Amino acid sequence: MTRKEFVKNHELTEKFLEAADRHMAELGYTEHGKRHATVVSENAEKVLRELGYPENYQELAWISGYLHDIGNLISRETHGSTSAILAKDILDDLNFNEEEIAIVMQAIGNHEEETGDPTHPVSAALIIGDKSDVHRSRVRNPDEIKFDIHDRVNYAVIESDLKVEKSTRDISLILKIDEEISSPFEYFEIFLSRMLICRRSANVLKGRFHIFINDVRML
Ligand SMILES: [Fe+2]
Ligand SMILES: [Fe+2]
DSSP: OOOHHHHHHHHHHHHHHHHHHHHHHTTTTTOOOOHHHHHHHHHHHHHHHHTTTOOOHHHHHHHHHTTTGGGGTTTTTHHHHHHHHHHHHHHHHTTTTTHHHHHHHHHTTTOOTTOOOOSSSSHHHHHHHTTOOOGGGGGOOOOGGGGGHHHHHHEEEEEEEEETTTTTTTEEEEEOOOTOOOHHHHHHHHHHHHHHHHHHHHHHSSSSEEEEEEEEOOO
């Protein structure tokens, strides 16, 4: 079993993710469970792979992605820090070394746009992976999208793809939005702060972050 599989199949990981997603569901947030963990971990790993970072960093980005939101089981507020502390228990069990644990904890602890400061490639990749997960499949109650802008914007996203151009180091989030449901303007209304931290993260990776909505470059 690989270390990624160990982390994914660890009993605490499964239980924490379930409890976190249950709490988010009760509070009316979009999906924050296994699906989100999987998408974010794969995107974070891909960013570092495409940009030529060492395999060990790619693996740590995947692991940070899988565990980054487990702290939501405690509370939404400060869940970056609590996720980082909870992740340590899991990594301790699997004999990760201190340096690796520190990289993962720092990445997870800095993933939220309100308080996060990316300074390490693993942290930057996690942020881009996380903020790029906007998609209709995250919406729990499609009947109620007219009442909630986050649900509406996510539900409007029919296709979402993160492209990384090796030679130019351009990192592009490419979205197809159903403009009958939500407009690109609404998207920016709620996601501007997320896009700004993605731009800072791309700087850490010596690249540039772009966003395309319905083939129009917005950033
Ligand atoms: Fe989060
Ligand atoms: Fe997240």
